[in-house]
Amino acid sequence: MQLDKLxxxxxxxxxxxxxxxxxxxxxxxxxxxxxxxxxKYLGVSTNNVAEYEAVILAWETIRxxxxxxxxxxxxxxxxxxxxxxxLNGLFKVKDSNLRDLVVKIRGFESDFSDVVYKYIPRExxxxxxxxxxxxxxxxxx
Numbered sequence: 208m209q210l211d212k213l214x215x216x217x218x219x220x221x222x223x224x225x226x227x228x229x230x231x232x233x234x235x236x237x238x239x240x241x242x243x244x245x246x247k248y249l250g251v252s253t254n255n256v257a258e259y260e261a262v263i264l265a266w267e268t269i270r271x272x273x274x275x276x277x278x279x280x281x282x283x284x285x286x287x288x289x290x291x292x293x294l295n296g297l298f299k300v301k302d303s304n305l306r307d308l309v310v311k312i313r314g315f316e317s318d319f320s321d322v323v324y325k326y327i328p329r330e331x332x333x334x335x336x337x338x339x340x341x342x343x344x345x346x347x348x
Contacts, residue, residue, distance in 0.1 A: 209273060212237045212280045215265045216327075218335035219249075219257025219287075220343070227346055228252035230261035231338035234268060243268050246338040248346055258287045259308040261335065262294070266315035280321040284332065291326040 214235040221228035231246035245268050249260055262283060269275055285291050292298040293309065300306045316322045329336065 209276045210236050210242070210279060211276065212282070213242070213269065213275050214239075214282050214284065216284045216332050216335045217258070217261035217265055218285075218332050218339050219254065219259070219261040220336070220339045221249075221252055221254045221257050222343055222347070225251050225253045227343055228254070228257040228260075229339045229342035229346075230257050230264050231335045231342070232261050232265035232268065233334050233338075234265060234274060242274055243272060244334075244338065246342050248342050255287070255289065255302070255305060256308065257339075258285065258290045259305060259312070261339075262290070262312055263308065263315075266312065270315065270318070275319065277318060278320050280323070281319055282323045282325060284325050284327045286327055286329040286332040286336075288326050291324045294324040 217232045219230040228249040233241060234243040236242050245264050249257055293300050300309050
């Protein structure tokens, strides 16, 4: 079922930076119902790469599950101000690895007409953060 508005909460983290890393995303419809949740272990990576990978994971899920039409409003909620500022074009992306991830994200964005990236405090992103930590805890047992 395609929706006209999606609210997405993404998080990524690395223990050690670089270190074992994971990403997670929750995709909600406008009523607040979870449509999809996803997470994955990334291997050794940095916090910033893990944050970007969480956004990519959400985009891949939206595309794979056909969750939204082209004119849907897609609102990402991220607790990384760096990521939000880079994705909104306010900060340059100097790191070539991150630049490659931004290019990938721009490809997903081109399928939609209304994409927004918003900064939220970490305490408003507890579900995605919890999944990231669950994934990392399982890997480190």
